[in-house]
Amino acid sequence: MVTVDSTEGRLIGAAERLFAEHGVGAVSLRAIMQAAGTNVAAVHYHFGSKQALLDAVLRARIDQVAREREALLRELSGAEVTVEVLAEAYVRPLVTVLGSGGEFWIRLVGRLLAAGDGELAPVAESFLERNAAFLELLGRGNPGIETRTLHFRLIQAMRLTLNVLGDIGHTRRLLGEHGWSTEDVVEQLTEVVTGIFAGPPGQRQPRRTRNGN
Amino acid sequence: MVTVDSTEGRLIGAAERLFAEHGVGAVSLRAIMQAAGTNVAAVHYHFGSKQALLDAVLRARIDQVAREREALLRELSGAEVTVEVLAEAYVRPLVTVLGSGGEFWIRLVGRLLAAGDGELAPVAESFLERNAAFLELLGRGNPGIETRTLHFRLIQAMRLTLNVLGDIGHTRRLLGEHGWSTEDVVEQLTEVVTGIFAGPPGQRQPRRTRNGN
DNA sequence: GTCTATATTCCGATAGAC
DNA sequence: GTCTATCGGAATATAGAC
16 A cells, blocks of 8 residues: 555655646646656656556555445345436445545546546456446346446446546536535436436336345 | 638648547647648647647537537427437437547547536537527426526536547447447437436426427 | 656747748 | 748656765
């Protein structure tokens, strides 16, 4: 584990913020070092290159998300499952990350996902593995829907969750800043994810099932 | 109008592609000039700065989207409106842009929207103005839902549409590349947007109405 | 493990010829 | 309207002292 006070930890923290705010390509290593209060050589010693630093930033919080998701999936397995519950379970781990100072990380991941290049590889893999378990649960509640459709919907839910939580301030700005607390945004987001999971009204099957134990 | 063969047109085309693929901050003016087959001075002559070039790129296709949307809204006014029809109308203009070589433009706009900084200003304004008309139609079909909720959903639909259409190849890659044609992606996307507009199953009102003429 | 110093390349921007 | 040449500064990366 890397302590936040170490040179390495401060570099990761500064890079996380600057990458999220200005984009990976727009941030120079010098700017990161300046923000971290170190010198030009430190990042090359600790990470070797800009890409390696980015990887370290991405990995720093991925385990937290993975553990949260696993815990929620354990809760859900064997219980009654609705799209509402699944949406809640899908969004909540990232809300937790948000609450523990992870807004920049979330925005960065959302940015990279929208960029569509390979920089995201380490995070994408972890997310997609976890998605497989969700996919199974989602399929249980929507027996009539093709798996590839559910897969598509999961990815879009992930996109949206990252983009919305990654910039609550931006969302508030787009909406006119009137009466949108973080909790409001999370609630609205969860409703939208529920709608994504459920699909068009005409297409919907009976929404709840009990797993076969 | 700027012809695509002129130096100005080639600069805009090259910038559109490179900005979309690597991010605005990661692309140097020199790279753009090289791709456009011109020299270092041309962009300063034609645009004055990197930001001005970005603005020109964004504006180049915004009118097309705006006109498409207006035409669709005219079709819809006075007709029966369902969330399915609204979703179709919301997605289609960008599909048209996609079909006329606008994938890079869409990806760029989606990227900037995910980035959340002010670079998007010229496009965001145009989109949000147009959203107002959609908001009215959406409210007609969902009388029980708060306007701010519908506004939120509209913005998320825009986000998703831009991100999905802006990188069909990436979407296909995330989904395993099996049997996803562009038409498939558009169809799936439209279903998801419909789900977003409709919201959670439990929350749904009678979905269709006739406007008061 | 952290620093200074430096090598080398590339950046945005402008001046001035044509 | 398009070019070459070039300025001043900043970038990545490394070498080597401590």
